[in-house]
Amino acid sequence: MHNIIRYRNRPYLPFEARKQQSETSDSADTPSGPLHHVKNYHTDYRLKSRELHLYNATRNDAALSVIASIDAVKSWDERLQALGMAITILNNRGEEGKAKTYATAICKNFPKHQSIKIDADPALNLRGLAFILQCQDKETLYDATIYALGLRLGSDAKQQILDSHYINGFGASWSARLALTGH
Structure with missing residues (x-):
């Protein structure tokens, strides 16, 4: 029972x-x-819970909190935007692999609105939610690390800083996770 x-x-x-x-x-x-109302859209409560778990795991780990620049992304929307931006960057500049294939599919499902500036685009939040969704079913040891790399990549991109090491690290880690979970 x-x-x-x-x-x-x-x-x-x-x-x-x-x-x-x-x-x-x-x-x-x-x-x-059950659904959890977040600003202008509804999301499954389990997604919110999973994202909060990843955030707390990253924040409580000294190394991961430095990698993620955790102080730069404190709110739920900022974190989703950062993850969405990381997905977008991986789609545009990442090396070929399973992660880039997933990033491309996510970007096609949630296209950018051409009339809105990229940092205000609601598609970024939806791309971030799609990333959390694929982390939800099977938990791995890589999850907090990939989440931290995604936060860093996305928050750096808002400041016009792109580091190929973070892009490739995010893609390679996410590809390893996808292979471990059978995707």
Whole structure:
């Protein structure tokens, strides 16, 4: 029997229980979990929780907090924008590999709005959410490191600083993670 957590006065089952429940039920239209309202869009609560876990793991590790420039990206939106910017940079300048293939797919799914400046584009937040989504199902030891590299790459890009070592490190680490998780 699974423990039921209450979220916004609704039962919230752990992922394993929801998966078992969805396998036994006929309704394919049920949402995957409760939604958490964040500014102008809704996101699955589990994504917010996973991102917060990665942020705390990065912030609490002395080396990763320096790599991530954690003080430059304190809010949820700033972190998602930084990750979205890292995905965009990997798509545009990264070396070929699994990570670049994923970055290209994410960028195609959430195209940049041509009339909006890049740092104000909501597509960046959605690209950041897509990155967190692919980190959600299987946890690896690389996750906090990749997250830290993505934050650094994105926050540096806002200041017009691009370092090929961070770009290639982010791509290579993400490719290794994808290989470990069977993607």
